[in-house]
Amino acid sequence: MMKLNNVRFAYRVNGKGFSVTTAESVGNKRIFLDVKEANETFNASVRAKSEIEIAKLSAEFEYEFKETDRIFLNGYQSWTESYEQNIHGKLRGLELIPPPITEKFDLDAYGDYDFLKYSRRRGNMHGWSYGYIKHSDGTFDFIGSLNENAGFTIIRVNTDKNKITVEKDCSGYNFTGNYSGLSLYIGSGTEDDVFDGYFAWQGIAPVGEKHIFGYTSWYRHYQDINEKCILNDLEGIKNCGYKADIFQIDDGYQTAVGDWLSIDMAKFPNGIKPVSDSIKDEGMTAGLWLAPFVCEEKSEMFRDHPDWLLTDDSGEFVKAGCNWSGSYAIDIYNEDFREYLREVFRTVTDDWGFSLLKLDFLYAACIIPRPDKTRGMIMADGMKLLRECAGAAKILGCGVPLASAFGTVDYCRIGADVTPEWKGKTYMQLLHRERPSTESSLINSVFRRQLNGRAFVNDPDVFMLRATSTSMNSAQRRCLAEVNALCGGVLFTSDDMGEYGDEQNELLNDMLALRGAKVLAAELSGNKIILSVEIDGRTVIRTYAR
Numbered sequence: 001m002m003k004l005n006n007v008r009f010a011y012r013v014n015g016k017g018f019s020v021t022t023a024e025s026v027g028n029k030r031i032f033l034d035v036k037e038a039n040e041t042f043n044a045s046v047r048a049k050s051e052i053e054i055a056k057l058s059a060e061f062e063y064e065f066k067e068t069d070r071i072f073l074n075g076y077q078s079w080t081e082s083y084e085q086n087i088h089g090k091l092r093g094l095e096l097i098p099p100p101i102t103e104k105f106d107l108d109a110y111g112d113y114d115f116l117k118y119s120r121r122r123g124n125m126h127g128w129s130y131g132y133i134k135h136s137d138g139t140f141d142f143i144g145s146l147n148e149n150a151g152f153t154i155i156r157v158n159t160d161k162n163k164i165t166v167e168k169d170c171s172g173y174n175f176t177g178n179y180s181g182l183s184l185y186i187g188s189g190t191e192d193d194v195f196d197g198y199f200a201w202q203g204i205a206p207v208g209e210k211h212i213f214g215y216t217s218w219y220r221h222y223q224d225i226n227e228k229c230i231l232n233d234l235e236g237i238k239n240c241g242y243k244a245d246i247f248q249i250d251d252g253y254q255t256a257v258g259d260w261l262s263i264d265m266a267k268f269p270n271g272i273k274p275v276s277d278s279i280k281d282e283g284m285t286a287g288l289w290l291a292p293f294v295c296e297e298k299s300e301m302f303r304d305h306p307d308w309l310l311t312d313d314s315g316e317f318v319k320a321g322c323n324w325s326g327s328y329a330i331d332i333y334n335e336d337f338r339e340y341l342r343e344v345f346r347t348v349t350d351d352w353g354f355s356l357l358k359l360d361f362l363y364a365a366c367i368i369p370r371p372d373k374t375r376g377m378i379m380a381d382g383m384k385l386l387r388e389c390a391g392a393a394k395i396l397g398c399g400v401p402l403a404s405a406f407g408t409v410d411y412c413r414i415g416a417d418v419t420p421e422w423k424g425k426t427y428m429q430l431l432h433r434e435r436p437s438t439e440s441s442l443i444n445s446v447f448r449r450q451l452n453g454r455a456f457v458n459d460p461d462v463f464m465l466r467a468t469s470t471s472m473n474s475a476q477r478r479c480l481a482e483v484n485a486l487c488g489g490v491l492f493t494s495d496d497m498g499e500y501g502d503e504q505n506e507l508l509n510d511m512l513a514l515r516g517a518k519v520l521a522a523e524l525s526g527n528k529i530i531l532s533v534e535i536d537g538r539t540v541i542r543t544y545a546r
């Protein structure tokens, strides 16, 4: 299926550049480039006798695209819009957004825009870590990186030229000794064959498609939470007729993003522990949101610990986006920060009793690579730190480059935030690929569903059944709920279930009954999402308008 054309390797020694283009292993007195093609794997690793700096490492393959093929290339992080395209598709970067807007809101910080050039040509698309080509007979050709902890992997297609290029995000990386470089699984077969194969080659054992049902406060109250409304919503889910597993408090309990131990006493006059106790008293797991790798401008962390912040080449703080009073990335290698984070997690879990942590905006850690660490290495170190800090608590990853979360978190958001509108305002639709958007969230739920139970349990973001504070009609609310139940594992809402009437109860019933149904195939056709689903041994087609 894929035929290697060549491997390109460029490097610098004391500022002087060298490069080689080859289809086989080559070496000189300084370096050895080892190119290995085997049954289902491809490797291009480098050994260096003395320190070198990588400028580029990529492999180009010939691949014959067919008109009826569908191409999926995984987007950079949890929120990035990702779906199957036809061979004439293209990706929209930030080119439709006026540059002053991008700059003012730091929209480029959320994704890959600053370090990857988006092609404006049809048939030229890219993705990260894994991707596939699906043929009209339902078989797949799959490419997936097996070593994202050594650097992320960019997969580019050029369908006009029948080319696939796989490049390691490692330019500027300095090392001596061995660098694993490109390490790929290249497989063909049914959807289950290739996804099972990909995770088996990574040594990640299936976690199974467990479903959890619960609540998060974000999509009803946003930052405007307090003890009273949280306890009200707790009462609602307790009486909804189904046993809830998780009740998670989102952003808004703290005085500022970064100051995790500073509870906003105006909102929670008794602190947060009594709320967590009330949740546990109802037999649910208490969950709490934190964004451990960022802080906002109006935080004590920003004011008192500027040395914890990440800086760029010119010594400027690195913006991680436009949230809150301004969002800044943290240097996860700062020892004092690491100590602080351990103390935060210890307090949240041991003292306050939260045992599910929604860890958000994680991409911030690896916005800028270092001479001794690629982005993928930094993100892997970040995930390791979080796993250590969390101890026995479960982690729900969010805003994270997905492959770094494979096998390292329990649950993971695989799409954008939903909003109370079906189609957001027109200008919103033009924003970055990570923007909050119900449509984008739905599509990702469908096209990243294969990760569910293999990489972690998928969180497709909330369903909303309420008829108030939303402009979704009842068919749209049903669509969101059913797609979540069919494709995801984490089934959360932010509704006050105490307000549910007959319509909501029926929808909830129908949706929860769909848990465990298997989606056999999915396709996008115009504005329709068509799912072929096995329910009680029968195959049925479900069509949803998006």
Ligand code: 9PG
Pocket (backbone or CB within 6 Å): 079, 110, 218, 250, 251, 289, 321, 323, 360, 398, 416, 417, 434, 435, 436
């Ligand atoms: C809390 C929220 C919720 C939510 C998360 C995350 O691209 N953006 O501008 C963007 C903004 C916010 C956002 C996601 C993307 O929401 O996904 O569930 O926890 O943070 O602040």
